[in-house]
Amino acid sequence: MVFSSVSFLYYFLPITLIFYFLMPQKIKNLVLLIMSLIFYFYGEPRYIIVLIFSCFYNYYFGKLIDKSKNKKAYLIINLITNFGILFYFKYFNFFLENINSIIGTNYSLYIIMPIGISFFTFQATSYIIDIYNGKVKSAKNILTFATYLTLFPQLIAGPIVRYETIEKELQSRKINYELFGQGVRRFIIGLSKKVMIANVLGELSQSLLNIGQTTILSHWLVAISDTLQIYFDFSGYSDMAIGLGLMFGFKFLENFNYPLTARSITDFWRRWHISLSSWFKDYVYIPLGGSKEGNFKRYRNILIVWMITGFWHGASWNFVLWGLYFAVFLIVEKIFLLKILNKHKIIGHIYTIIIVIVSFVIFNRTNFNDIQLFLKNMFGLGNLYFTNIETNYYLKNYIFIILTAIICSISYKKIYTKIKDNKIYNIIEPIIIIILFILCTAYIVDESFNPFLYFRF
Amino acid sequence: MKNKILSILFIIIIFSLSIISIILPDTEISKTERRYLINFPTLNIKTIFNGDFFEQFNTYAVEQFPFRETFIKIKGITANKLFLKQEENGVFIKNGNFFEINSSIDSKSIDYFLELVTKIKNNFSSENIYYSIIPDKNYYTKEEIPKINYNELVKTINQNLQDITYINIFNKLSLDSYYKTDIHWKQEKISEVVKTIALHMNNEPIDIKYSKLTYDNFYGALYGKIPNNEKPDTITYLIDENTINTKVFDYEKNQYYKVYEEQNLKNIDSYDIFLGGAKALLIMENKNSKTDKELVIFRDSFSSSLAPLLLPYYKKITLVDLRYINSDYIINNNLIDFNNNQDILFIYGIPIINNSFTLK
Incomplete structure (x- = not known):
């Protein structure tokens, strides 16, 4: 079930809120667990078994590692199982395809990837590794752990919440209007980002890819709107997760911090999908030796980490390329560029934006030839006109939504800091947020609008 | 305080709309969209475990949402007035004229269209086979x-249908020949098209004095696709x-x-007045006719x-x-008498040619 749907907003959420707030403190976790399982079952009826297995298996291994003397052996068995399952569901088909193309065979299996498996596997392994390192104690009972792992706000698209972040809240948490209202506000902002901006930009990009004659400008517009779309979609989803968390009394960590204001790629990755990059930093980069063992190993580690980070995003070579592309810039920045960029902030910003836009051209195309052709056309090497009637038509139609997206992604924080203590703003804020919610509902309902021209009654 | 107000408002909205949507009876037909809306999906073990129930429930929940048409209007107005988007659902309005965008x-x-036409024409013995293309507005x-x-x-199309005669009508029409809120042409504006087709098919020109009747409330197929305050057309x-x-x-x-x-003028689509609307196979028999000629139109x-307007001929x-x-059904069951005193005309609008998979 996606958050931006009538079934979630007007069926699932009200029912969950009723049960959650009417039930006594003691069984609130149980309510959350049951509702989270229903939430998952709704979108993935069959593979819920994988999620339930992961709950029991990791709970049990958490206990084992906590108490046993042979911690390392259990850790290794656990990690092999968790990543083995992830590999099977997410990468095995890709692996077979590559084997087939190398040795000319024709093996294939029909494997469907369970929704959210990348996220809950990473949450589970962070829990296990943290217990191994003595950072957290294993969960007291299966209910607590299963509630943590399946918590529906972040179950299918993150952020990757670590057990230590919400350990205390899983035992007891405050619920009041203050937190609930903050949660509602955050949720609605996220929802607006998703339905009023990301989806509309997706429409633009689709229309531009379908025009009869593409142009240099249409390629740039596609690349820019794709970048903004991914940002608003993903950060909107994180906002919704954080907001829902607050409504139920959980404080998740921030996952995005205005990444499009970054002034270097190093800076960008401190602001983009923070829960993922910090996972890789803590559980891969640092265990590999991080930056402590000389420059050669440091750069090697960066390459390894970013190759895997790319691959985490999807079972396709373009994601690996996407990760390595960032690794190269990160290394170059570490060698010398970062110092220069820090001195020239505007140049740093422009440089970062262009690199990020190009990165999403790679991200969105699985075929290397398509990537090459697109970039060639984008940079004027493709024998295309600069613009034409179709491109101008779509630019005119979508320019305000693009500008809104740019302003929101770059200057929103500045504007909000200025007005947030203003009295009048504080009075009208709830009204603005509620209007946004009604508009979001209108946008969601409109998606079902599907007129037939030649209908026979 | 502001968080309390926001919390309460939010709860009121989601609960009241969900209760209303449960209480309100389902709507069967959406007139603006000209289609049936989905009913509550079948609930059983099979549909639950294969995911069908949930998938259909998503569609059901949104299609039967209370005040759905109002919400759709709100969305259109927001997109149009706030984000200055002139196109909505692939439709663009200028000076009261609605255009469906396709580039x-x-x-x-x-290819499919050409194959189909070729297949059908090969079944006719007549040599008088023609085709024409109707441009969209x-x-x-x-x-x-x-x-x-x-x-x-x-x-x-010309290159692939060389052995049948092409009747070019592109220069016999203008923007004014089409309804503003619909994709179709106006009957009173196609006399030049009729003459051109009749002449090409070796008919003597006939001048007919028609009397005209009108109907003022024609909301065409494009009207519902985009929120607007435009006037309806006249048929x-x-x-x-x-x-x-x-x-x-x-x-x-x-x-x-x-x-x-x-009586079809009162239908959702008033254009149904012409020959009763969408029909699979019609035979018009003109007892008044001064000729013996017959015409088959694939249309x-x-x-x-x-x-x-071709009846006089x-x-x-x-x-x-x-x-x-289905064309095979027609051919195999001899639903049309094939004879040599027949003209055959394939005449299709570009929207259908460019989306010909609906033809069978």
């Missing part, structure tokens, strides 16, 4: 909107002895109709208003709409 030719659809607008490459489209239909004396036989229903079914809805006109009847 790409689907070459697979064109975007062809005639001076607005800078995306358009398909009309020349390329016509060229491709004008042309009457003469031929249209009065011709009986229209509907093969599917096995009964006779009139050329203009005036889409544009011909519903065209065919009545033919004794019998057969109209086949391949969206509703």
Whole structure:
């Protein structure tokens, strides 16, 4: 079930809120667990078994590692199982395809990837590794752990919440209007980002890819709107997760911090999908030796980490390329560029934006030839006109939504800091947020609008 | 305080709308969309575990959402007034004229169309086989909107249908020949098209004095696609002895109709007045006819208003709409008498040619 749907907003959420707030403190976790399982079952009826297995298996291994003397052996068995399952569901088909193309065979299996498996596997392994390192104690009972792992706000698209972040809240948490209202506000902002901006930009990009004659400008517009779309979609989803968390009394960590204001790629990755990059930093980069063992190993580690980070995003070579592309810039920045960029902030910003836009051209195309052709056309090497009637038509139609997206992604924080203590703003804020919610509902309902021209009654 | 207000408002909205949506009876038909809305999905172990129930429930929940049409309007107004987007659901309005935006030719659809026409014409013994292409109204607008490459489209079709005669009607129409809120042409504005087609098919020109009847409340197919305050169109239909004396036989229903079914003006689509709307196979028999000639038209809805004006030239006109009847079925069951005193006309609008997979 996606958050931006009538079934979630007007069926699932009200029912969950009723049960959650009417039930006594003691069984609130149980309510959350049951509702989270229903939430998952709704979108993935069959593979819920994988999620339930992961709950029991990791709970049990958490206990084992906590108490046993042979911690390392259990850790290794656990990690092999968790990543083995992830590999099977997410990468095995890709692996077979590559084997087939190398040795000319024709093996294939029909494997469907369970929704959210990348996220809950990473949450589970962070829990296990943290217990191994003595950072957290294993969960007291299966209910607590299963509630943590399946918590529906972040179950299918993150952020990757670590057990230590919400350990205390899983035992007891405050619920009041203050937190609930903050949660509602955050949720609605996220929802607006998703339905009023990301989806509309997706429409633009689709229309531009379908025009009869593409142009240099249409390629740039596609690349820019794709970048903004991914940002608003993903950060909107994180906002919704954080907001829902607050409504139920959980404080998740921030996952995005205005990444499009970054002034270097190093800076960008401190602001983009923070829960993922910090996972890789803590559980891969640092265990590999991080930056402590000389420059050669440091750069090697960066390459390894970013190759895997790319691959985490999807079972396709373009994601690996996407990760390595960032690794190269990160290394170059570490060698010398970062110092220069820090001195020239505007140049740093422009440089970062262009690199990020190009990165999403790679991200969105699985075929290397398509990537090459697109970039060639984008940079004027493709024998295309600069613009034409179709491109101008779509630019005119979508320019305000693009500008809104740019302003929101770059200057929103500045504007909000200025007005947030203003009295009048504080009075009208709830009204603005509620209007946004009604508009979001209108946008969601409109998606079902599907007129037939030649209908026979 | 502000968080308390926000919390309460939010809770009121989600609970009241969900309760209303449970209480309100389901709507069966959406008139603006011209289609049935989905009913509550089948609930059983199988549909739950294969995910069908949940998938259909998503559609059900949104299609039966309370005040759905109002929300759709709110969205349209927001997009139009706040984000200054002039196009909505692929439709663009300028000076009260609605244009459906399409800028790409689907070459697979064109190939399919050409194959189908070739297959059918090979079954006719008649040598008098013709085809014509009806441009959509975007062809005639001076607005800078995306358009398909009309020349390329016509060229491709001409090159592939060389052994049958092409009747070019592109220069017999103008933007004014089309309804503003609909994709179809106006019957009173196609006399030049009728003359051109009749002449090409070796008919003596006949001048007919038609009397005109009108209906003022025609909300065309494009009207519902974009929120607007534009005026409806007027349907004008042309009457003469031929249209009065011709009986229209509907093969599917096995009964006779009139050329203009005036009660259909009240239908969701008032254009249904012409030959009763979308029909698989119609036979028009003109007892008044001064000739013995027959005509078979393979057609889409544009011909519903065209065919009545061809009556003076033919004794019998057969109209086949391949969206509703399979061409193999017609050929195998000899539903059309093939004879040598027949003209055959394939005439299709570009929207159908470019989306021909609906033809069978």
